[in-house]
Amino acid sequence: MSPSSPSSPSSPSSPSSPSSPADVPPRAPRRARAAPRTIHRLYIGGVFPRAASGRTFDVHGADGTFLASAALAAGRDARDAVVAARAAFAEWSRAAGYDRGQALYRVAEVMERHRAQFASQVRRATGGSPDAAYAEVDAAVDRWTWYAGWADKITQVRGTVNPVAGPFGTVSLPEPVGVTAVLAPQDSALLGLVSVLAPAIVSGNTAVLVASERYPLLAVALAEALASAELPPGVVNVLTGEVAEISPWLAAHQDVNAIDLAGAPGALADDLAVAAAGNLKRVVRFANPDWGVEPGPERMFATLETKTIWHPLNS
Amino acid sequence: MRFSCDAACEGDSRVTLRGSYGLFIGGSFVAGSSVFKTISPATEEVLAEVTHGTTEDVDRAVAAARQAYERVWSMMPGRERARYLLRIARLMRERATDLAVLESLDSGKPIRQTRDVDLPLATAHFFYHAGWADKLAYAGFGSAAAPVRPLGVVGQVIGWSSPLLMLAWKIAPALACGNTVVLKPAETTPLTALAFAEICADAGLPPGVVNIVTGDGLAGELVAGHPGIDKVAFTGSPEVGREIAKSAALWGKRLTLELGGTSANIVCADADLDAAAQGIVEGVFVRQGHACCASSRVFVQETVLDDLVDAVRCRMTALRSGDPLDESTDIGAVNSESQRDKITELARSGEAEGAVRWSAPYAPPDRGFWFPPTMFTTVSEEHRIAREELSWPVLTVSSFTTPDEVIERTNSSRYGLSAGVWTRQGALSARLAGRLRAGVVWVNSFGRLDPGVPFGGFQESGLGREGGRHGLEAYLDLPGTGGPDV
Numbered sequence: 001m002s003p004s005s006p007s008s009p010s011s012p013s014s015p016s017s018p019s020s021p022a023d024v025p026p027r028a029p030r031r032a033r034a035a036p037r038t039i040h041r042l043y044i045g046g047v048f049p050r051a052a053s054g055r056t057f058d059v060h061g062a063d064g065t066f067l068a069s070a071a072l073a074a075g076r077d078a079r080d081a082v083v084a085a086r087a088a089f090a091e092w093s094r095a096a097g098y099d100r101g102q103a104l105y106r107v108a109e110v111m112e113r114h115r116a117q118f119a120s121q122v123r124r125a126t127g128g129s130p131d132a133a134y135a136e137v138d139a140a141v142d143r144w145t146w147y148a149g150w151a152d153k154i155t156q157v158r159g160t161v162n163p164v165a166g167p168f169g170t171v172s173l174p175e176p177v178g179v180t181a182v183l184a185p186q187d188s189a190l191l192g193l194v195s196v197l198a199p200a201i202v203s204g205n206t207a208v209l210v211a212s213e214r215y216p217l218l219a220v221a222l223a224e225a226l227a228s229a230e231l232p233p234g235v236v237n238v239l240t241g242e243v244a245e246i247s248p249w250l251a252a253h254q255d256v257n258a259i260d261l262a263g264a265p266g267a268l269a270d271d272l273a274v275a276a277a278g279n280l281k282r283v284v285r286f287a288n289p290d291w292g293v294e295p296g297p298e299r300m301f302a303t304l305e306t307k308t309i310w311h312p313l314n315s
Numbered sequence: 316m317r318f319s320c321d322a323a324c325e326g327d328s329r330v331t332l333r334g335s336y337g338l339f340i341g342g343s344f345v346a347g348s349s350v351f352k353t354i355s356p357a358t359e360e361v362l363a364e365v366t367h368g369t370t371e372d373v374d375r376a377v378a379a380a381r382q383a384y385e386r387v388w389s390m391m392p393g394r395e396r397a398r399y400l401l402r403i404a405r406l407m408r409e410r411a412t413d414l415a416v417l418e419s420l421d422s423g424k425p426i427r428q429t430r431d432v433d434l435p436l437a438t439a440h441f442f443y444h445a446g447w448a449d450k451l452a453y454a455g456f457g458s459a460a461a462p463v464r465p466l467g468v469v470g471q472v473i474g475w476s477s478p479l480l481m482l483a484w485k486i487a488p489a490l491a492c493g494n495t496v497v498l499k500p501a502e503t504t505p506l507t508a509l510a511f512a513e514i515c516a517d518a519g520l521p522p523g524v525v526n527i528v529t530g531d532g533l534a535g536e537l538v539a540g541h542p543g544i545d546k547v548a549f550t551g552s553p554e555v556g557r558e559i560a561k562s563a564a565l566w567g568k569r570l571t572l573e574l575g576g577t578s579a580n581i582v583c584a585d586a587d588l589d590a591a592a593q594g595i596v597e598g599v600f601v602r603q604g605h606a607c608c609a610s611s612r613v614f615v616q617e618t619v620l621d622d623l624v625d626a627v628r629c630r631m632t633a634l635r636s637g638d639p640l641d642e643s644t645d646i647g648a649v650n651s652e653s654q655r656d657k658i659t660e661l662a663r664s665g666e667a668e669g670a671v672r673w674s675a676p677y678a679p680p681d682r683g684f685w686f687p688p689t690m691f692t693t694v695s696e697e698h699r700i701a702r703e704e705l706s707w708p709v710l711t712v713s714s715f716t717t718p719d720e721v722i723e724r725t726n727s728s729r730y731g732l733s734a735g736v737w738t739r740q741g742a743l744s745a746r747l748a749g750r751l752r753a754g755v756v757w758v759n760s761f762g763r764l765d766p767g768v769p770f771g772g773f774q775e776s777g778l779g780r781e782g783g784r785h786g787l788e789a790y791l792d793l794p795g796t797g798g799p800d801v
Contacts, residue, residue, distance in 0.1 A: 094750075162783050164765035165439065172769050172785060254729075257774065270565065277560035279729065280572065280775045286794055298794055305773050306780050309748045310757045 043223035045084030046233020062127025088234025093204035097152030104148030176204035183263030339512035342522025383523030393449035404441035423648030443766035465493030467545035475501035571779030576730025592626035731773030
């Protein structure tokens, strides 16, 4: 999307791709040349590596046309992503809520700046109308903005001061659970993806995101936006490929603390939930909502721990 | 059988035990097919015969709970439920001494602990949650348009470390939120749960709202795995907890777990060492480690290591072991023979792996299950005694140099239930408390509990919280955690 983005070796929407009527200007001189065959990569620890196996898969648009190739991640990549997410956790979780909010606002800004490119990608991936594509991008930007505002408010809404029968002061504060595996919903190109990723990271968790199998290029585009927004490396790591191949590694991983099953079909979700019990991961399992509706805070709350601190008074 | 306990009780309180107890199902005690004996771990004396709950019994209990849920309890206005909870609380307070004696007899915990800590707290849990029953709309869950609902029938399986207190932690919020309950007490400590069943009957609680099924681990599995329950709440070992979590995931049931995990006490160089030593000794020995949050791992900043170890040793020497019903007893009996054997084996491994053992002078009675207050020094994280989750009257002491180091070492555990921090520096205590990955952090204190305060662990120490506003979530039908398409 952003050819100038220094950290992005590949660009998901090649400039010569057919543009939708809504993003016409400035038209490049039409000339016959072979569009470069784009091979997208993963996003791990702030850089864009190939899959460890070197494998890729073809991604097609809603009309069946070939769009690009994406990296086919497997267990090794999942483990690398967890390591990167763990490494980023200490700093991200300790950052002031205000600063995390700023980081999320920047993501919204970058997406807004590349609105037309995102819309064109959504349109090619989903086959919907330009208006619908723009509406989805706008909703995704608004979703980032909505969650960004939560970063410095979760503690007030979710924390408590507890009266006790004794000379002690006690407070209960929300804390991020740690590394979360987030399976992006299969049925939504961009808005669903943002709607499961933002609530995971806004409270200070770091995430390993498994892209939708149908719409992997939007996850790649989002990864580039995250890099462009200078979200600290490792806070979000993006894997593309087969959910059934990648997600069991994450569900069974001993250093993953929570898993959001939004993108796992029923039978797979059951298996993943059982595997997740091996180290008592927090399992986030909502019936997938209408992603267009304002989400409410529950998804954010599902990846929080509560820490209670007792302090003696009068001593 | 009657037990007198003049030392512990004002007046002439006597605990009368029936020879044999059935299962409390549908509001009355019903006979089962086979029985087992529950003994006093201090004397190995048989206290009573208790019924083994079978598959059929658990089926009946779940059916009774379901019927009570659908026909009575879920329809009842919160203020009515509150009245029943208050009646239960008052009866518990009335019978507090008897219950404390019974608890000490059956569990081996000293009467000072059961009478002065467990019973007041258990009673307070019912008072506290009675107050929530008619105020759930104000707890911040649900909305006026969609008031939050109870879950239904809850299966609860509890451990032996604080039997009646854990029962109160489980039953009070469940009932306050409008659920009905099938509870399985620990095999070795069923008696206070059965005494609680009598209280439910005497309080006129509608039949089936609380059902108590006694038995061994199998009965616990039957309750936790029963297809007719909507939620499982479990307190016990991490191994069993993981199995329950798998089965709950498979069946799509809601779940809360309280699994313990060795907790750390961190003593900084500037701490009030006497207070810290006192807190550590109380934390791990006074309940002879019979608490999921016993402070068995102690980290001491190296400059004060010897001073602290001396202070702790001095206090350990002064501890009095013996009859749990004697008011001057600090250390009672170990809960069961198998627990005593596990402790003994693990302590041997500590010596074999190179830690230095010191046990307080100690003359155990001829009968019963005992283990001397023990401290291991020069313990490293690789030692089994530092890693394994075991409720035991043993301290493992190691030293640290910098706060960052001790944070990292403490957080390297897969558990994260609780921690203690001892320092006079406000900023340091805030930093330690902020960065330790634990569900409860006590600053310059240890082991305090209150019904209004959420309790529960990070990571593999548990799932969900008990107590306080947070604890209500475990018993309300909130979206997002648990079964498919909830």
